[in-house]
Amino acid sequence: MDLRENNIDDAADDTCQWLPRHPSYVAWLQDSSSLLWIKGKPGAGKSTLLKYAFKQDPRDTLMASFYFNARGHALEKTALGFYRSILHQLLPFAPECLSRLALIYEQRSEVRGSIEKEWDWSEFELKSQLRDLLLNGADRPIRLYVDALDESGKEVAVDLVYLFSVLIRRARSEGKCLSICFSCRHYPIVMNTFEDFTICIEHENSTDLRMYVHHRLEANCIFESKAELLARHILEKACGVFQWIKLVLPKAIDSCRTGTRIEAILTKIRALPSELYDLYKAILAEIPGEERPESLKLLQWICFAIQPLSVGELRDAMAVDVNPSCTTFKECMESSSSTENDEDMEKKILHLSRGLAEVK
Incomplete structure (x- = not known):
């Protein structure tokens, strides 16, 4: 269940410090029921930022997270897997919902036989159970963190955004506290009918990227004059995409170690494509x-x-x-x-x- 989350890098030292002061993030935390979007290009660091936000969340709330993974097991990229995971994390804090679900399990096991052999939970009933838990099952505020929504596929993404839009509106009208944080790439999923909050990560992470690049160059004993030139060219070319830097910076450092002239290294950096997909192709072509x-x-x-x-x-x-x-x-x-x-x-x-x- 935690496989995808465990494979996501933790925030590098001294990075993501801007998040607790970001107006949209602060407003989202203060709003009793609302939706926060973390949007960005592929490889910009959305998953790392969401993981950081989850760890920073005040502990007076009930929290659960899910990390969609298009390359993972079926339960890592489907609505069924999402509902199962979120319920698994929240049910221990919702005893009435847990008892009701346990009773259904006992009755079906007695009549139909073993779960996963003779029967299994359906997506519809788990969705219904989660809806009830989020609105009526807990006595504390609930915040959910959902990463890589785009990797669930358009149909699932649209359904989930609609579901939580409805649930948040209802929570507001009933005085409940339910907030959701989605991370996804830049593509329109669905327009919400109420105000939500958005963070565009490549507009905010320039200091983080600069710090990461300079720390890596310094750790590898690259002369300051060379380091400044490399950092400037790499950061300009990366356009806010951390994954681009993570791939290109080690190659630049290796070139420095082998005595390659700085002009030749900069020429090669300038020639690299800015888009990740094209960069992958260029790297493999070498x-x-x-x-x-x-x-x-x-x-x-x-x-x-x-x-x-x-x-x-x-x-x-x-x-x-x-x-x-x-x-x-x-x-x-x-x-x-x-x-x-x-x-x-x-x-x-x-x-x-x-x-x-x-x-x-």
Whole structure:
């Protein structure tokens, strides 16, 4: 349930400090029932900011979070998974709702048999249970944090925004406290009929990005004159997208370490595309022809695995070929093309993916 959240980076030191002072965030916290949007480009740091906001939330409220993940398990990207997760987090604080749901479970198990074999919860009934809990089941204010709404798909996103728009209006009229924070990319989902609050992350994170870049350059002992030029060019080109910086900055640092002239590094930075998708293509295009089959194999294992693979599992997978010359797994692991240990495999992952894959 926490897989996606655990894979999201925590805010870097001294970053996101602007959020508690942002007018929209302050107004959202002070409003008894309202909706806050964290919007931004892909890779701008929306998930990290939402995770930071969740940790900063005053503890006098009941809180729950959900992180949609289009590349994850079915329950990570569907409304059913969302309802199950939020109920799981809130039901311990809503005893009447919990008792009612437990009774339904006992009755159905007795009549139909084992859950997940003979029957299962439907999306409709969990939606109904959550609606009741949010409006009537708790004696404290409730705040929900929902990340990457766009990764749920347009239909689910529209339904959820409509649902919570209705619930917030009703909570206001009944004197209840219900607030929702959604993060999503810039695309119109649905127009709300009441005022909500919005934070556009790339309009706010320039100080965070500058601090991150300078800290990384300083930690790698890049001379101040070079560091200032690199930082300025990288920050201008990134246009507020943290992921762009995270991919390009290590390459610039490596170039400095190998003695590449600063003019050549800056020329290469200027030539890089600003859009993440185009940057990914440009990075992969740099892989030499002789390394591409192994890079492709690595990325296929990462992308098409049913669940995230450990370094050891990926090392084993990379040792096996579709048409192996060796006849046993032991022979594959002992072949000259295999990787000796997990430490070397981590380096290989970074090298073959050119930084697009990372070990956590």
